[in-house]
Amino acid sequence: MNKEAIHRQIRAKQSYLCVGLDTDPRRVPSHLRGAADPVFEFNRRIVDATADYCVAYKPNLAFYEAQGARGWESLQKTLACIPESHFTIADAKRGDIGNTSALYARAFFDPASSGLNFDAVTVAPYLGRDSVMPFLDFPGKWVILLALTSNPGSADFQTLAVSAGPPQPHPEEGLRLPLFEQVIRTAQSWTGEADSSDRLMFVVGATQANQLGRIRQLAPDHFLLVPGVGAQGGSLEEVSRHGMNRQCGLLVNASRSILYASDGEDFARKAGQEAQSIQREMTKWLSTYG
Amino acid sequence: MNKEAIHRQIRAKQSYLCVGLDTDPRRVPSHLRGAADPVFEFNRRIVDATADYCVAYKPNLAFYEAQGARGWESLQKTLACIPESHFTIADAKRGDIGNTSALYARAFFDPASSGLNFDAVTVAPYLGRDSVMPFLDFPGKWVILLALTSNPGSADFQTLAVSAGPPQPHPEEGLRLPLFEQVIRTAQSWTGEADSSDRLMFVVGATQANQLGRIRQLAPDHFLLVPGVGAQGGSLEEVSRHGMNRQCGLLVNASRSILYASDGEDFARKAGQEAQSIQREMTKWLSTYG
Numbered sequence: 001m002n003k004e005a006i007h008r009q010i011r012a013k014q015s016y017l018c019v020g021l022d023t024d025p026r027r028v029p030s031h032l033r034g035a036a037d038p039v040f041e042f043n044r045r046i047v048d049a050t051a052d053y054c055v056a057y058k059p060n061l062a063f064y065e066a067q068g069a070r071g072w073e074s075l076q077k078t079l080a081c082i083p084e085s086h087f088t089i090a091d092a093k094r095g096d097i098g099n100t101s102a103l104y105a106r107a108f109f110d111p112a113s114s115g116l117n118f119d120a121v122t123v124a125p126y127l128g129r130d131s132v133m134p135f136l137d138f139p140g141k142w143v144i145l146l147a148l149t150s151n152p153g154s155a156d157f158q159t160l161a162v163s164a165g166p167p168q169p170h171p172e173e174g175l176r177l178p179l180f181e182q183v184i185r186t187a188q189s190w191t192g193e194a195d196s197s198d199r200l201m202f203v204v205g206a207t208q209a210n211q212l213g214r215i216r217q218l219a220p221d222h223f224l225l226v227p228g229v230g231a232q233g234g235s236l237e238e239v240s241r242h243g244m245n246r247q248c249g250l251l252v253n254a255s256r257s258i259l260y261a262s263d264g265e266d267f268a269r270k271a272g273q274e275a276q277s278i279q280r281e282m283t284k285w286l287s288t289y290g
Numbered sequence: 291m292n293k294e295a296i297h298r299q300i301r302a303k304q305s306y307l308c309v310g311l312d313t314d315p316r317r318v319p320s321h322l323r324g325a326a327d328p329v330f331e332f333n334r335r336i337v338d339a340t341a342d343y344c345v346a347y348k349p350n351l352a353f354y355e356a357q358g359a360r361g362w363e364s365l366q367k368t369l370a371c372i373p374e375s376h377f378t379i380a381d382a383k384r385g386d387i388g389n390t391s392a393l394y395a396r397a398f399f400d401p402a403s404s405g406l407n408f409d410a411v412t413v414a415p416y417l418g419r420d421s422v423m424p425f426l427d428f429p430g431k432w433v434i435l436l437a438l439t440s441n442p443g444s445a446d447f448q449t450l451a452v453s454a455g456p457p458q459p460h461p462e463e464g465l466r467l468p469l470f471e472q473v474i475r476t477a478q479s480w481t482g483e484a485d486s487s488d489r490l491m492f493v494v495g496a497t498q499a500n501q502l503g504r505i506r507q508l509a510p511d512h513f514l515l516v517p518g519v520g521a522q523g524g525s526l527e528e529v530s531r532h533g534m535n536r537q538c539g540l541l542v543n544a545s546r547s548i549l550y551a552s553d554g555e556d557f558a559r560k561a562g563q564e565a566q567s568i569q570r571e572m573t574k575w576l577s578t579y580g
Binding site for chain 2 (some may be wrong): 002024061066067072093096097099101103104106107110113114115127129146151155156157160161182202232
């Protein structure tokens, strides 16, 4: 799915909501636990109830891998039940040397190999260019690169000042860029295209809204995938105010607040209501800040 | 398996070889391809043929995930056939916010959940402390943190000069540490133990042997996991000369040169010979540099 198609969905639905399918088998309501695949049955109902209010789904790989091979089967069935109209993100935070990243790319993008056919994968930047390019070798697929994350540990390395490129005549001038800004600047040159925003997005945590204005200057046309609204405490209004560009340019993820809106038999209906409530707020911010 | 037990194995076998199980189904010899699980049949024979010459096995998760759920089953069976005496590493390069890393920890360390029970997992440092600690919450398990990798992209961010901690009275003095050194320094404080080398190792690529001396100063007692010997061009002697400490402190990985020493029916015998050849060289470097 290309950038324009995502923006078309956003305009049509007045929503830039991504539903995070971080499905914990221990939190699947009891009436589904006797099913052959409780995680899939849960996800299927969540997707049915929320599809009208969101434009993307983002399964978090950890929740499936914690169940081993069975989890990968649940993931494959879940992906198959997501409508074609929705952008799909493997939230996997992978990244390895080139020949290994090429195998991860097959895991998420090559259904003949793995059974999975996501539109995008999240990638960690630490290993640099050749860890990212194998994902972009798959035509039409997206890399969503970690830039500034929502967790406390983001301050350990992501915000350290780094040297910004080649040695400067006045060294101190070249040493004031936070690492995450350097990641955003450097990665834009990797795709070899004048506008990398057709294949590359960045992850910016919603708890980092004060940085979103600066990030928009560095990447005015890129989609930003923003987790951390809801359970992690980020504000949707602040994210929208500082992060939106003229086309929207945001995918804001909510997981726990939707998936676990109720732990009873009405869980899907409550999830749909929560997604609709977020979508209505998004409609407001699209007209205010978009 | 604790640090002393690994060193005991190294002394007994006169080997610090880790065999990387980067098994590509397309490279499994043709006579095994009719098996129900060719990857497992290949791995089982490789383990049988190499176990006497190595102290660790390191399956690379990408190669299994590229096969989807089937790959996870091959991985689970492979892990079950590795002798108890050998240290097992899930080369997964994971790392996510705390509650997600906790699920990845269950994927690799909790057999009741995933079927897998590795001794260690490789983790990327970009998300900082709370992305790493959930793995260490599993008693006796190890984190092997990426520091300086063997690939060209390691120069994109890992070697950039960063600010080394809190603001300095003379800023320029605080801005000269490469990022990978900052990772090694910072991570040692995370475990809360006086000596973090009982639970934490670092990945340093064999192609970076010129940096190993400096890394040994920063982490004198830690195990270093060193991939990149063989197909990637790193020198075992250089790695041993600059990286070994008095107990050894190295796990040097070889994958392709062993797995694919032959593509015929004699593949396991040739793999054993290649592993033995590396082990013999290691015996020499243990007496020279250990």
